Amino acid sequence: MSAGDETVGAASRFSEFESLHEIIRKAHQILPKEKWDTLVGGSETETTLKRNRLAIDSIAFKPRVLRDVSVVDLMVEHFGQSLRLPLFFAPTGPLDLFGLGGGATVASVAQAYGVAHMLSSGCTPLETVADAAPSALRIAQLYVRGDDAFVHGYITRALACRCAAVCLTVDTAVPARRDRDIANRHRMTGLGKWPGQAYQASLDWRTVKLIKDTYDIPLVLKGIATVEDAHIAVDHGVDWIYVSNHGGRQLDHGRGTMDVLPEVVDAVAGQAKVMVDGGFCRGSDIIKALAIGADLVGLGRMQCYALAAGGEAAIIRMLELMEDEMLRSMALLGVPAIGALDRSYLHPALPVTIPNALSAFPLIDLSRSS
Numbered sequence: 001m002s003a004g005d006e007t008v009g010a011a012s013r014f015s016e017f018e019s020l021h022e023i024i025r026k027a028h029q030i031l032p033k034e035k036w037d038t039l040v041g042g043s044e045t046e047t048t049l050k051r052n053r054l055a056i057d058s059i060a061f062k063p064r065v066l067r068d069v070s071v072v073d074l075m076v077e078h079f080g081q082s083l084r085l086p087l088f089f090a091p092t093g094p095l096d097l098f099g100l101g102g103g104a105t106v107a108s109v110a111q112a113y114g115v116a117h118m119l120s121s122g123c124t125p126l127e128t129v130a131d132a133a134p135s136a137l138r139i140a141q142l143y144v145r146g147d148d149a150f151v152h153g154y155i156t157r158a159l160a161c162r163c164a165a166v167c168l169t170v171d172t173a174v175p176a177r178r179d180r181d182i183a184n185r186h187r188m189t190g191l192g193k194w195p196g197q198a199y200q201a202s203l204d205w206r207t208v209k210l211i212k213d214t215y216d217i218p219l220v221l222k223g224i225a226t227v228e229d230a231h232i233a234v235d236h237g238v239d240w241i242y243v244s245n246h247g248g249r250q251l252d253h254g255r256g257t258m259d260v261l262p263e264v265v266d267a268v269a270g271q272a273k274v275m276v277d278g279g280f281c282r283g284s285d286i287i288k289a290l291a292i293g294a295d296l297v298g299l300g301r302m303q304c305y306a307l308a309a310g311g312e313a314a315i316i317r318m319l320e321l322m323e324d325e326m327l328r329s330m331a332l333l334g335v336p337a338i339g340a341l342d343r344s345y346l347h348p349a350l351p352v353t354i355p356n357a358l359s360a361f362p363l364i365d366l367s368r369s370s
Helices: 020-030 033-040 047-057 103-113 126-132 148-160 179-183 197-201 205-214 227-235 257-268 283-292 301-333
Strands: 059-061 076-078 081-083 087-089 116-119 137-142 165-169 219-224 240-243 273-276 296-299 346-348
Touching: 020 033, 020 301, 033 179, 033 301, 047 059, 047 257, 059 283, 087 103, 103 116, 103 126, 103 137, 103 301, 116 126, 126 137, 126 148, 137 148, 148 205, 165 205, 165 240, 205 219, 219 227, 227 240, 227 257, 240 257, 257 273, 257 283, 283 296, 283 301, 283 346, 296 301
Parallel strands: 087 116, 087 296, 116 137, 137 165, 165 219, 219 240, 240 273, 273 296
Antiparallel strands: 059 346, 076 081
16 A cells, blocks of 8 residues: 555545544543543653653654655564554553443454454453454453462453453552542542552562463563563563553653663564554654564554544544554655664654653644643
């Protein structure tokens, strides 16, 4: 496909939403303040959240010219399946806050569009999602809320629901202080007590070994933010290293994930595949991460904006627009296929905007959410 071709997806067709800005603006209009703040907010000073965006914006492109980009291929293959785009819906616990169907709606879109979906164990039940989207590439994310029997039970359910992998989240030993939610007295995500939190707090590498020794299913570790932990994960046979800081919603004053990503990619050195999330909301953002060496890029808040703006149709439209942006970025970089991307197309740069959750959308009035 080519971004200059009028047959590119449906991004060239008329829609209520002609840009990603319009989807987010609609979500902003629909969601009550406490839900909006939950969506765009981070922990404490929101420094980690802002650094996610800052790290993306601190990379410039180095385009090449006179390359044949009449056809641009965004397809990749992971978990034994072909994916239309090298992205996935990142696990988001409170999807039900933002639209009907929650995880089942998002999974249905993933199936229809040919992208991967990672379902949070704090969201819609696995069985409901499997029924709604039986052929989607589905990854089951797990918060440990019990003993080894709890872990075994969840993975058994994931296998029964034909999940392609299991993801263990490792950066949530305790709930963070999310000041926006506290100010709104929205205790669900502000400073609530999670059921079984003591088990997550006591989680260590023993559980990683338990899963790898017991189950023949790819294991993803979500929340890796250092080279040191990436090395340990590889030593334990982890299949996917997931670079994430929970979208800036856990430890404050952390590094942006795009700062961490090149170090982890180099440390892993092909012994495991690499996922990343954290502030990715434009097609060009995804291209940057892929050029650094990520295999898949996660969309967290973007799926929530679209779910709130118009349910399944708006999520599909968001993917269409994202795909169009990716195709145009690739063509203008002079790169015809994802496999040809590398760091030679990137260069350090000073950002030109003050970072926040929505700084990638300069046409939006941030007066209520800044």
